[in-house]
Amino acid sequence: MISFELTEDHEMIQEMVRKFAERELAPNIKEWDVQGGFPRSVLTKMGEQGILGLCFPEEYGGGGMDYISLAIACEELERVDTSFRVPLSVHIGLCGLGILQWATEEQKEKYLVPLATGEKVGSFGLTEPNAGSDAASLQTTARLDGDNYILNGEKMWISLADVADTFLVFARTGTAASRARGISAFILERGTPGFASDTIHGKMGIRAGNTGSFSLVDCPVPKENLVGEEGEGFKIAMSCLDGGRYTVAAGSVGLIRASLEASVKYAHERETFGRPIAEHQLVQQMIARMVRGMDASRLLVYRAGWLKNQGIRNTRETGLAKWVACDEAYQAATDAIEIHGAYGYSNEYPVERYLRNCKAAVIYEGSAEIQTLLAAGYALGTRKDNPLRKELPSWPFKE
Ligand code: CAA
Numbered sequence: 001m002i003s004f005e006l007t008e009d010h011e012m013i014q015e016m017v018r019k020f021a022e023r024e025l026a027p028n029i030k031e032w033d034v035q036g037g038f039p040r041s042v043l044t045k046m047g048e049q050g051i052l053g054l055c056f057p058e059e060y061g062g063g064g065m066d067y068i069s070l071a072i073a074c075e076e077l078e079r080v081d082t083s084f085r086v087p088l089s090v091h092i093g094l095c096g097l098g099i100l101q102w103a104t105e106e107q108k109e110k111y112l113v114p115l116a117t118g119e120k121v122g123s124f125g126l127t128e129p130n131a132g133s134d135a136a137s138l139q140t141t142a143r144l145d146g147d148n149y150i151l152n153g154e155k156m157w158i159s160l161a162d163v164a165d166t167f168l169v170f171a172r173t174g175t176a177a178s179r180a181r182g183i184s185a186f187i188l189e190r191g192t193p194g195f196a197s198d199t200i201h202g203k204m205g206i207r208a209g210n211t212g213s214f215s216l217v218d219c220p221v222p223k224e225n226l227v228g229e230e231g232e233g234f235k236i237a238m239s240c241l242d243g244g245r246y247t248v249a250a251g252s253v254g255l256i257r258a259s260l261e262a263s264v265k266y267a268h269e270r271e272t273f274g275r276p277i278a279e280h281q282l283v284q285q286m287i288a289r290m291v292r293g294m295d296a297s298r299l300l301v302y303r304a305g306w307l308k309n310q311g312i313r314n315t316r317e318t319g320l321a322k323w324v325a326c327d328e329a330y331q332a333a334t335d336a337i338e339i340h341g342a343y344g345y346s347n348e349y350p351v352e353r354y355l356r357n358c359k360a361a362v363i364y365e366g367s368a369e370i371q372t373l374l375a376a377g378y379a380l381g382t383r384k385d386n387p388l389r390k391e392l393p394s395w396p397f398k399e
Contacts, residue, residue, distance in 0.1 A: 004302075006072075013054070013069045017076040020049055021084065029081045032208035033353055036201070040163065043087060047118015051077075052091055056100060057397040060108055062116035066395040067308035071250035071301050078251035079258045082357035083209030085251035089365070090159045091115065093247040095122030095168045098240035101392045102185070102228045111166055111187050123164035124244070125155040125188070125214065126237050132157070133370050135170075136180040136234055140216065142171035148220035149173075149186060151194075154213065157364065161197045161212030165190050168240065169216075170233045183233035187225040194219030205356030228389070235388060242315050243392070244365045245322040246304055252325035253298045255358050259329075259336035260290040262351050266340055277339070286335040293328030300324055311394025313385045316378045323371035329358040 006014070024045060025038075032038040046052050055070045056062025063069075070092060078085035096115045099108060099122075114120035131138040140153025151171050155161075167188045174182020188195065197214040228236050264287060267278035277283045300321035307314035333355040337344035344351045362368050377383030 006068075009065060010069060010072055013065060014072045014076060016049065017051060017073045018079075020045075020051070021076055021080040025077075025080045025084055029083075029208060029353075030347065030350075032083070033081070034207075034347075036207050037210060038083060038208045042084070043121055043163070044118070046084075046087065050118075052087070052118040052121070053116035054088075055092065055395075056096060056112065056116035057393070059397075059399065060100070060116045061113045064397060066305070067246070068302060068305040070247065071253075071305050074247045074250035075254035075257065075298075078254035079261075080254075081208060081353070082206050082251065082255065082361070085247065085254065086159050086206065086209045087121070089244050089247040089251070090124050090164070091122045093243035093245075094124035094240045095164075095166065097243040097392060098124070098168050098185075098236060099187070099227070101239060102232075102236050102390055103187070106224070107187065107227065115166060120165040121160060121163060122166045122168070123158060123160045124240060125158055125167050125169040127155060127157045129154060129156045129213075133367055135237060136183070137176075138170060138172060138183065139176075140169075140171040142173050142184055142186065142221070144173075144223065145220075147223055149184075149223055149226065151186065151188070151216040151219040151221055154215045156213045157200070158197075158212055158214060160210050161214050162199045163210045167214075168227065168236075169221075170237050171216075173230050173233075178231075180234035181231050183237070184230050185227040185233040185236040186221045187227060188216075188219070188221055192219050192221065204359060205353070206360055207356075232389070238315070239388065239392070241365060242318050246301070246308070246314075246318045248361050248365050249297065249304070249318070249321035249325040250301045252322075252329035252358065252361055253294060253301060255329040255354055256290055256294040256297065256325075256332040259332040259351060259354050260287065260294060262349065262354075263287055263290065263336045263339045266343075266349070270341075283339055286339055289335060290332040293325075293332055297321065297325035297328050308392065309395040311391060313388075313391075315385055316374065319366065319371045319374045322366060323368055323375065326358070326361040327368060330355075330362055333358050 053062040058064040142149040169188045173184040194217040199212040304318045336351040
């Protein structure tokens, strides 16, 4: 049976996050975007509201909600600004769900619980200055020395680099020639000697959010912080991206919705040639395209979420959702500016911010080109999903 209905719990989450975003975030976003950052207290409040722990099992201090709830929260947050959805992508999608899927019970008790309760903020360190789309070429090294792995290297384009407390970091334990098979995953805490983070300035969009880099210089990570087995890190990273890309796709639906809402309002208010521009068919065409993009993208996101709930591998479906939703968001944001005319080009209206914000998502967490290759690979039979040693828990979570 296929149901397109949200449950009462979903509606409750939707209303709670929407009200939170409209009350706490929307009134300040313009200022934070201009200033180049929102205060850390925003994340604290998100934690207090349970948003940062939404879909982690209750046994680890989370809200125990399903994966569709995560999509709903992302949509509501990005409807106000991308900067508020990004923490869910890195904290939940990339870091927390990765720990939930792959870590030992001891590691979950120690690191997942403070993430789920919002006491600590998580992030993810895969990308490097010379390794983006080709993640398997990363150069950061980890060498076992007594009770520690010693990490050396540099990570780049890391969301919340200067804010997060706990990082899921990927480093090479094998030779460069071993590519994907020589990568391992580690939990790294801020404050570890040799760890230093920095913020990247001059970004086109997501200016209210923190993006940065961090360096690791002879950084000792206790060997009990190895996640999974040595050499399993690339699979861990890719499975984390199945979570991260899902949140990016869901957030993009929110950005399309924001573009649509702003455009509909403006189209009714603004008159040209003696009538509201809503009556001009070329304006209607752009609005209809936003509706099409929003509904198609949301359905793709919910399908991926449904698969996650069932515990079924969803790399293909999550990739499609991410690809379509990010492209549609970019189209919606540019059309929203077109509808607003010259006003859309100034920050008197929010739509210029939407366009600046959404371009990043076409690039990060698997660019449109990478998603194209994945989709083609599945269709042509050159790509298939091999079973993993550990899968993301299905929902409802077992006690
Ligand atoms: N889940 C689990 N395992 C997976 C997987 C998945 N989704 N995808 C691939 N694997 C496994 C494969 O099964 C394979 O293992 P086996 O050989 O044992 O079967 C292994 O990983 C290698 O896979 P590939 O052969 O597909 O590897 P590849 O080198 O050809 O790379 C790629 C494939 C799709 C191009 C991949 O490199 C990719 O997705 N690149 C994009 C990286 C990306 O999205 N980066 C964004 C990082 S997010 C970030 O850093 C932002 C931030 O703010 C923190």
